[in-house]
Amino acid sequence: MIVNRPGRVRATIQVPPDKSISHRSLIFNAIASGSAVVERILESEDVRSTAACLAALGADIDWPEGSATARVSGSGMHSLFESDSVLDCGNSGTSMRLLLGLLAGQPLFSVVTGDASLRSRPMGRVITPLRQLGASIQARKGGTLAPIAITGGLLKGIEYASPVASAQVKSAIALAGLYADGETTVVEPEKSRDHTERMLSAMGANLRRDGNRITVAATARLEPLSLRVPGDISSAAPWLVLGACHPDAEILLEGVNTNETRTGLLDILAAMGASVERLEERLSGGEPVADLLVRTSRLKGATVSGSLVPRAIDELPLVALLGCFAEGETVVRDAQELVVKESNRVETTVDLLTKMGARIEARADGFVVHGPTPLHGARLDGRGDHRVGMLAAIAGALADGETRIDNDAVGVSYPGFWEDLARAATGGMIKA
Ligand code: S3P
Numbered sequence: 159m160i161v162n163r164p165g166r167v168r169a170t171i172q173v174p175p176d177k178s179i180s181h182r183s184l185i186f187n188a189i190a191s192g193s194a195v196v197e198r199i200l201e202s203e204d205v206r207s208t209a210a211c212l213a214a215l216g217a218d219i220d221w222p223e224g225s226a227t228a229r230v231s232g233s234g235m236h237s238l239f240e241s242d243s244v245l246d247c248g249n250s251g252t253s254m255r256l257l258l259g260l261l262a263g264q265p266l267f268s269v270v271t272g273d274a275s276l277r278s279r280p281m282g283r284v285i286t287p288l289r290q291l292g293a294s295i296q297a298r299k300g301g302t303l304a305p306i307a308i309t310g311g312l313l314k315g316i317e318y319a320s321p322v323a324s325a326q327v328k329s330a331i332a333l334a335g336l337y338a339d340g341e342t343t344v345v346e347p348e349k350s351r352d353h354t355e356r357m358l359s360a361m362g363a364n365l366r367r368d369g370n371r372i373t374v375a376a377t378a379r380l381e382p383l384s385l386r387v388p389g390d391i392s393s394a395a396p397w398l399v400l401g402a403c404h405p406d407a408e409i410l411l412e413g414v415n416t417n418e419t420r421t422g423l424l425d426i427l428a429a430m431g432a433s434v435e436r437l438e439e440r441l442s443g444g445e446p447v448a449d450l451l452v453r454t455s456r457l458k459g460a461t462v463s464g465s466l467v468p469r470a471i472d473e474l475p476l477v478a479l480l481g482c483f484a485e486g487e488t489v490v491r492d493a494q495e496l497v498v499k500e501s502n503r504v505e506t507t508v509d510l511l512t513k514m515g516a517r518i519e520a521r522a523d524g525f526v527v528h529g530p531t532p533l534h535g536a537r538l539d540g541r542g543d544h545r546v547g548m549l550a551a552i553a554g555a556l557a558d559g560e561t562r563i564d565n566d567a568v569g570v571s572y573p574g575f576w577e578d579l580a581r582a583a584t585g586g587m588i589k590a
Contacts, residue, residue: 159576161554161561162535164583167407171397171578173389173414175200175226177571178325178353179445180387181208181252183230185260185333186357187382188217190232194382199228200390203570207248207272211257214241215268232382235337240266244305247272249500249542249570252326254304255284259330262293263337264310271305275500275542281306284330287318291334291342315340315375322495323468325350328372335374336363343373350468351419356444357383385443388415393572394450395423395473396548397582401452402432403483403556409582411450413442422462422470424450426477429460430484459486459529467493474524475507475549481527482516483556490524500570501543510538510550514557535559544570551579 180200185208187194199205199221209219209228216239221228238260245268247253254270258281261268271277282302285295292313297306315338320327323346332354335342349370359365361383364375394411401409416424416436427434432455436448462470462477467490470477474490481488496503508520513536517528535557540547547566554561568575 159551159563159566161551161563161579163555163557165406167400167404167409167582169397169578169582170410170412171582172412173394174572174574175387176390176415177202177204177392178252178351179357179415179443180205181256182329182353182357183383183385183387184208184212184219184228185256186361186380187230187232188212188219189235189237189260190361190380190382191234192382193229193231195384196228196230197386198226199387200571201226202573203248204250204253207246207250208253208257211245211247211253214243214245215239230382232380235378235380236264238264238266241268244269244271247276249273249275249567251276251279254281255326255330256333258284258288258306258308259333261308262288262291262310262334263313267307267309269305269307277304280498283320283322283324283327287316287320287327287331288334290316290318291331291338293334313338315342317343317345319345321347323348323350324495325352325354329354332358332365332372332374336377338376341373341375343371346370348465348468349419352417360444388442388445388447389413390571391415391420391423392472395476396552398423398427398434398450398452399476399480400552400555400582402427402434402455402457403480405454407452407454409452411452413447414450416446416448419469422466423473423477425466426460426462426470426480430457430480431455432457457484459484459488461489461491463492467495471495472545475503475545476552478507478511478518478525478527479549479553479556481518482511482529482531482533484529486529488527488529491521492523494523496524499543499545501541501546503543503546506541506543506546507549510546511553513538514553533557535561537562539564540566542567544568544572548572548575551575555579555583
């Protein structure tokens with residue numbers, strides 16, 4: 159793709175449906191007792207991977223190609239069958255980790271795998287607790303990497319202190335906990351996104367929360383959960399950053415999920431002095447939703463650390479870009495999780511912005527950006543990581559000269575991204 163800086167940015171964008179909630183709506187409803195309708199489900203490569211794996215396990219999912227509505231007809235907690243082939247999670251860590259939690263409770267033999275990126279991402283973080291619960295799991299590299307073979311069965315509840323703040327780990331253990339004898343508790347070092355807790359509670363699961371601690375008890379039956387999926391704040395993020403940094407911008411983002419476990423970027427933008435208004439605050443599908451209006455802003459540097467990190471984890475590459483337009487130093491620390499995302503996002507973010515003229519240094523747990531620095535168009539590689547592909551696009555739309563982007567992978571979470579970018583810029587600015 160080729161991107162140039164537009165003179166002016168004006169747009170109203172209906173932000174695509176939330177990826178995390180879309181995955182969960184399929185997985186949880188697949189083991190519910192009855193039919194659920196999921197409206198505005200995200201049709202992206204990652205969510206299709208989850209649907210395909212569940213279908214291979216015998217789940218009844220009616221989700222025609224190109225449709226924003228999926229019907230899931232669950233036949234109970236023990237209704238899945240053994241698949242006669244491997245379960246391919248593609249690029250999706252959420253699919254793999256949550257499915258492993260589900261499979262731990264099934265007396266079935268399954269093999270899960272994914273693309274080269276996913277096969278290099280750490281799976282020991284779910285394999286260790288799922289083995290403690292009683293699942294039998296073999297995996298490459300000493301039980302840490304996919305492909306993974308799992309045979310579930312009789313589980314017994316555990317108390318597990320997760321070394322990482324990860325909603326995928328928490329959700330995998332919670333799913334297995336539904337099938338385990340007694341209670342299963344997960345404690346996280348910081349609070350991660352809580353869609354699993356909200357959705358499973360709404361479905362009647364026996365689940366308690368206490369700060370960073372959740373406890374689930376054996377659950378014999380889940381009620382189906384029909385919902386309309388709210389907009390994904392992680393897909394609103396590129397526009398929030400474009401709007402704040404571009405010299406003549408005003409962008410209205412409609413229907414964004416403002417669940418406070420996800421709104422770290424809004425807090426970071428506020429600390430940096432950005433103008434973002436929350437309008438029409440409402441509830442949708444058990445989640446808070448608002449329209450967000452972002453305008454050209456004067457930014458100052460900020461430090462992102464601690465509990466803010468999991469609340470903005472997928473947006474941190476874009477925070478580095480904000481730092482290029484902010485006066486002073488922008489620091490991201492405590493974010494060593496960035497290294498094990500779809501790419502090593504410390505490295506890919508620093509490489510990409512350095513190529514464009516940014517003053518940015520990598521750290522083991524984040525990066526430091528010195529701003530402001532004008533960015534220049536460059537030839538960029540998204541490295542097959544959707545968040546890096548979108549970072550490249552927005553950086554290109556803020557740089558002088560032309561930016562060329564290969565391997566953008568935006569279809570993983572935001573299939574209409576390039577069309578929305580073209581619309582945001584009056585006069586059209588991108589070419590395939
Ligand atoms: C997700 C959790 C986060 C996030 C990912 C989606 C989820 O990962 O980065 O994009 O849906 O649970 P971790 O759980 O590894 O932090």
